[in-house]
Amino acid sequence: MLRAVTFDFWNTLFVDTRGREREQRRAALLREALAAAGRERSEQAVAEALRAGWAFFDRVWVGEARTPLCRETVEAILATLGVTLPEERLTALVRGFEELILDLPPEPTPDAPAVVRELAGRYRLAVVCDTGYSPGRVLRRILAGHGLLDCFGYLFFSDEHGMSKPDPRVFRHTLAQLGVRPGEAAHVGDIQRTDVAGAQAAGMVAVHFVGANDHDLGHSTADAVVHRFADLPAALGSFTCAGC
Secondary structure, three states: OOOEEEEOOEOOOEEOOOHHHHHHHHHHHHHHHHHHOOOOOOHHHHHHHHHHHHHHHHHHHHHHOOOOOHHHHHHHHHHHHOOOOOHHHHHHHHHHHHHHHHHOOOEEOOOHHHHHHHHHOOOEEEEEEOOOOOOHHHHHHHHHHOOOHHHOOEEEEHHHOOOOOOOHHHHHHHHHHHOOOHHHEEEEEOOHHHHHHHHHHOOOEEEEEOOOOOOOHHHOOOOEEEOOHHHHHHHHHOOOOOOO
């Protein structure tokens, strides 16, 4: 039997249905900060800079196996606009981007809260999350707001460690905090490159959750595929840990 289960956050524990709204709010926050500093730019220029920010994020995430801090991404956006903000305004803008998710939060994946609470009675649980604009200190508040924070023995957020999935060290570090070996653990996530391949490279069982994002299903190498969270306990129960 497995002894531990780790979970991805986005499109696994939580589904983001308000991303477009947040992007519009980010654009508004950015325009406000630019105007306050006397450095107005057009709506089109702001939209293009925000897209450049995501492109910067992806280059670092894929190329360096780490996720840029929100401040780094905001600075990349401002560089695209050819703007430097005073430190006080920059700090306020970064915090606004980081905490925007608290006003427009994601929704728990159907059945996820109940299943997590059930699994917490059987396994040691952890979250392994690659963060974007929202850092770990903010995502903890999302988990707490749904009564899930205490279900997890450890929380790994990439902005706090300088490395991200699929680096096997991410998973091995997390499992060390739980006190289990990789062969005794499974990871549940939605992305082949980071969640499935990363967990398998660390020696874990990989469960591909495709209920919120099935883009990678056609080339998944997962040990199991789950379409509904309600089916996860049975899938996990079918595995025996390596070397047990």
